[in-house]
Amino acid sequence: MSTYAIGDVQGCYDSLMALLDEISYDPQHDSLWFAGDLVNRGPKSLECPRFMKQQSNVKTVLGNHDLHLIALYLGQAAPKRKDTFEKLMAAPDYVDLMVWLRQQKLLVYDKNLNFCMTHAGIPHIWTLKQARQYAKEFETMLRGDGAVDFALNMYGNKPTAWRNDLEGMDRYRVITNYFTRMRFIDMEGNLELKTKTRATRPPPGHKAWFKFNNPEMKKTKLLFGHWASLEGVTNNSRAFALDTACVWGGHLTALRLEDETLFSVEATD
Numbered sequence: 286m287s288t289y290a291i292g293d294v295q296g297c298y299d300s301l302m303a304l305l306d307e308i309s310y311d312p313q314h315d316s317l318w319f320a321g322d323l324v325n326r327g328p329k330s331l332e333c334p335r336f337m338k339q340q341s342n343v344k345t346v347l348g349n350h351d352l353h354l355i356a357l358y359l360g361q362a363a364p365k366r367k368d369t370f371e372k373l374m375a376a377p378d379y380v381d382l383m384v385w386l387r388q389q390k391l392l393v394y395d396k397n398l399n400f401c402m403t404h405a406g407i408p409h410i411w412t413l414k415q416a417r418q419y420a421k422e423f424e425t426m427l428r429g430d431g432a433v434d435f436a437l438n439m440y441g442n443k444p445t446a447w448r449n450d451l452e453g454m455d456r457y458r459v460i461t462n463y464f465t466r467m468r469f470i471d472m473e474g475n476l477e478l479k480t481k482t483r484a485t486r487p488p489p490g491h492k493a494w495f496k497f498n499n500p501e502m503k504k505t506k507l508l509f510g511h512w513a514s515l516e517g518v519t520n521n522s523r524a525f526a527l528d529t530a531c532v533w534g535g536h537l538t539a540l541r542l543e544d545e546t547l548f549s550v551e552a553t554d
């Protein structure tokens with residue numbers, strides 16, 4: 286009976302199967318958490334969500350690629366050149382898979398395990414309570430009719446920082462930018478969304494989000510994906526970077542939450 290948190294799969298179904306083999310995954314007893322970006326760029330964006338939907342003990346959070354797919358599904362975004370959604374969008378269960386995807390969360394928290402998972406992280410300007418509240422706000426919107434309007438308005442880097450009085454699309458956009466796109470941030474919480482380098486090369490005035498002192502992180506351990514160039518290194522025993530660049534020929538990584546043991550396989554897709 287173990288819980289494994291797995292980094293960005295991005296359609297790398299064969300690597301996922303190899304990793305599940307490596308950890309001797311037992312669907313009857315084990316649980317799987319996925320850190321988002323379940324689809325895109327990799328070759329099997331249909332098979333990955335199909336597999337996750339079939340399992341009874343899977344928790345996932347949405348990543349930027351998953352939100353992009355939802356926007357395409359809702360007819361509010363143009364496909365990007367590198368998207369790999371053709372097979373998924375032509376599949377007989379496409380709509381079922383999208384209904385499932387829209388039910389997924391931005392944040393998963395388990396009090397007993399003392400882990401919280403989001404795709405990109407949690408900014409130091411939010412308490413865990415705030416983060417859970419904003420995630421829930423967004424999740425409720427995404428399941429309803431408001432999602433169409435959001436999909437039309439989700440792209441963009443502004444506003445750059447959280448304010449309690451933000452409303453409507455600005456509020457949803459900044460919530461998703463923190464949860465699904467954040468890497469570098471400044472003391473006031475302003476996001477810098479262009480730089481994708483390692484944590485040791487921040488843009489001036491900014492730091493990797495997990496380098497800021499966040500009292501919540503002394504209590505709760507954070508799992509995230511999204512930032513492949515970290516190569517799994519945060520130098521912070523409370524922040525676990527799970528994206529090890531599987532889709533770029535790196536590795537697919539799982540962390541067993543009960544004892545913090547890492548497992549990984551080489552990319553095979």
Ligand SMILES: [Mn+2]
Nearest residue numbers: 322348349511
């Ligand atoms: Mn991502």
